[in-house]
Amino acid sequence: MQFRTATPDDEVSLAHLWHTAFGDAPVLALWRCDPGRHDRTFVAVEDGRILSAVHCLPRPIRSATGTVERVGCVGSVATLPRARGRGLVRRLMTAAAEAMTADGCAWSLLFTGTPEVYRSAGWETFPAPSWHGVLPAAVAVPGRPGIRTAGPDDLPRLMALRARFDRERPLTTVRTEEDWRCRIPRWYDDSCLTLVTESTGAGGTAQPGGFAVARLPAHRTEIVEIAVTGPAPAATAHALLAAVAARARTAGRTEAVVRLPDVPEVRGAVRRLLPAAEAVTEYTGMARPLLAPREAVRATVTAPGAVHWFGDSF
Structure with a gap:
């Protein structure tokens, strides 16, 4: 098993992985909007095929104090069905967190319907009204x-x-x-x-x-x-x-x-x-402090009127 960042040669394998995981969702098209996508995509490769992938994208997000912070937004997380249960996502998330920290991200944000996958890697859910x-x-x-x-x-x-x-x-x-x-x-x-x-x-x-x-x-x-x-x-x-x-x-x-x-x-x-x-x-949002204090991150994601618009998904 090889763990590394993606290369241009991986795009066909990534497209197959994301189509398998997300169907017709615009994952590949959004990924291609990121000019630094290869260095920010972490993959697990076996026998030349990508089994699992995580993409992190730095985005400017407002904090509870109104300042704009660099936030590492994690998306396009997927594993082929035959490779699940092997801890691949957790290892890739660890690598992504290290890279986001080195990139100066104050904290990390993701949205998921399976929060238990990410809790052990340091992400915590936060509430959102509906x-x-x-x-x-x-x-x-x-x-x-x-x-x-x-x-x-x-x-x-x-x-x-x-x-x-x-x-x-x-x-x-x-x-x-x-x-x-x-x-x-x-x-x-x-x-x-x-x-x-x-x-x-x-x-x-x-x-x-x-x-x-x-x-x-x-x-x-x-x-x-x-x-x-x-x-x-x-x-x-x-x-x-x-x-x-x-x-x-x-x-x-x-x-x-x-x-x-x-x-x-x-x-x-x-x-x-x-x-x-x-x-x-709802508890589909998750956050993890990187360079910012945990209390500051919690204040942002739970602030009155806080919202992350669906159109800004990643």
Whole structure:
């Protein structure tokens, strides 16, 4: 067994591994967005084939104090079925943690449905709010502000809204224009719904007040991102969520999962739309201190209103 970083010659084997583990998820396309991907991908190789892999990507993420830290984000973790149970991921995670520390990362972040795999390597879960409920059969969508589907020309508006809403929000990634053009479309593809609110400002110019993004898997809608600004953020949040719900109902979805920050304007909008919704604390996020104190990392991932948007997944 050989443990090392990846090379360009490994790309075919990595593509096979990730397709086996994740199906049609955009893992390979996202990995190729990282110019330093080979040196940041740790692999276990046997007889010329990659059995297991871990990719770590440094990202600028806001802390509980509002400062931006370099955080090692771990993703694309996979092992071929025949090689599981041999401790390969733990060994690769150790190598990744050492590399992230040497790279100046304050701490490390990952998301998983199998946290027990990573606890022994030093990562700890943290809570994230969500609401689960049944969509009403009929949804009244406020006529103001105007709501429409976002298009390619809205990119500058969405960027500005996101930056304003996240200005001091802990756990959020500081997105670049390259992120919007390369990474966001991989997660928010044509199967997703992105709605933007719009009103007429001074001089007749269109003024966006917010946007929301929903994924539409079978039988339900998942509202995974929102940004609201202006003098009435609660009303904007309600209008956006109601518009998402109406379109989801038209598309045959009956259930909703809302994964947004637990802040007053969002909480109020959820309660108006889904009065019987169940508040559910999820534990798919995990963090590990590297150069930062454990208490500082914990403060960031548990801060009021903290959220890591689905579009910033890695």
